[in-house]
Amino acid sequence: xxxxxxxxxxxxxxxxxxxxxxxxxxTSLLLFTVFxxxxxxxxxxxxxxxxxxxGIDAILCLLFFVQHSGMVRKSFQTWLGRWIPVYFHRAIYAxxxxxxxxxxxxxxxxxxxxxxxxxxxLRWLLRGFFCAGILGFVWGARALMSFDAFGIxxxxxxxxxxxxxxxxxxxxxxxxxVRHPLYTSSxxxxxxxxxxxxxxxxxxxxxxxxxxxxxxxxxxxLACAFGASYRDYQNNVPMLIPWRFPKRPVKRT
Numbered sequence: 001x002x003x004x005x006x007x008x009x010x011x012x013x014x015x016x017x018x019x020x021x022x023x024x025x026x027t028s029l030l031l032f033t034v035f036x037x038x039x040x041x042x043x044x045x046x047x048x049x050x051x052x053x054x055g056i057d058a059i060l061c062l063l064f065f066v067q068h069s070g071m072v073r074k075s076f077q078t079w080l081g082r083w084i085p086v087y088f089h090r091a092i093y094a095x096x097x098x099x100x101x102x103x104x105x106x107x108x109x110x111x112x113x114x115x116x117x118x119x120x121x122l123r124w125l126l127r128g129f130f131c132a133g134i135l136g137f138v139w140g141a142r143a144l145m146s147f148d149a150f151g152i153x154x155x156x157x158x159x160x161x162x163x164x165x166x167x168x169x170x171x172x173x174x175x176x177x178v179r180h181p182l183y184t185s186s187x188x189x190x191x192x193x194x195x196x197x198x199x200x201x202x203x204x205x206x207x208x209x210x211x212x213x214x215x216x217x218x219x220x221x222l223a224c225a226f227g228a229s230y231r232d233y234q235n236n237v238p239m240l241i242p243w244r245f246p247k248r249p250v251k252r253t
Contacts, residue, residue, distance in 0.1 A: 014088075014155050021091040021150040024098030029149075031105050036189055037130060039200070040110040050198065053109035057199050060104040061206045067100045069214055074221075087158040090151025109199065116196040126192045133189035136174065140181035143173030169226050171233065177242040179233065180218070183211050184240050215239060 035041065046056065070076055071093050080089060118126055141147040146167070148154075157163065174181035190204050219239070223230050236247055 011159055014159055017088060017091045017095075018150075018152055018155055021094040021098075021152065024102070025094040025150040026098075028098035028101040028105070032101055033134070035105050035108075036193065039193075039195065040108045041105060042110060043106055046109060048109070050111050053111055054198060054202055056107065056109050057202055058206065060107055061203065061210075064097075064100050064104055065206075065210045065214075068097055069210075069217065071096060085158075087154035088151075090148065090154055092151070094150040111197050111199040114195050114197050115201070118194040123194045126194050129192035130189055133185045133187075133192060136185035136188065137182055140174045140185060143175055143181070144170050146170075167225070169229055169233070171237075176237065176246045179237050179239050180215055183215055184242070187211060187240070212240075 031041075046053070048056070077086075077089060080092070084092065141149070146153070146165070174184075178184050187208060190207055193200060193204070196204075219234070223234070226233075238244065
């Protein structure tokens with residue numbers, strides 16, 4: 001059972017945290033999807049030169065990368081555990097990620113002119129790829145079964161006085177084709193945009209690099225968590241690009 005620093009009968013903080021995680025996480029993801037499909041919102045535009053605008057966009061991306069990848073590191077989780085009960089960690093991560101992502105969306109500086117633009121059937125094809133990416137992401141999330149984007153499960157388990165189940169290796173659905181289908185779908189969504197300006201190229205390039213670097217770090221964590229089972233999985237299933245058919249079923253643990 002979790003050891004709480006707040007009385008078990010006091011559920012207000014837990015419920016407020018759940019609400020904040022759903023609000024920040026859900027709103028930011030919805031707006032981010034619109035941003036990826038339609039482009040910048042242009043709500044806050046600074047009167048600056050193009051290089052400075054790109055510099056602002058690069059800083060916004062970097063802040064998100066540092067927050068998103070830094071808060072999942074074991075060292076940060078250990079530090080956070082000194083002050084906040086462990087069942088809050090995932091929700092706090094969702095709140096922080098949502099807040100930083102919202103800042104990126106609101107402060108993103110568009111640049112002119114449009115450097116490349118797809119028209120006609122090619123534009124519709126890209127829209128099809130975008131929809132395929134969304135469907136692939138949903139498929140990958142559902143395949144996990146225990147997918148908890150906003151960190152609700154640990155808090156709910158605490159409130160119900162239940163032990164949270166240990167994470168299990170899940171090899172089903174798209175995970176038979178690639179080890180990280182959520183990242184594969186994200187890359188497909190990012191690059192299915194039809195109108196490319198300098199800021200959009202900056203966004204796509206930096207986020208693609210971050211996905212690849214983040215995947216490498218995540219692979220190390222998964223190998224440490226699941227040992228030989230995950231290393232066998234690595235040897236038989238591609239990381240991001242489904243370039244071959246599944247050879248054989250992979251053992252589950």
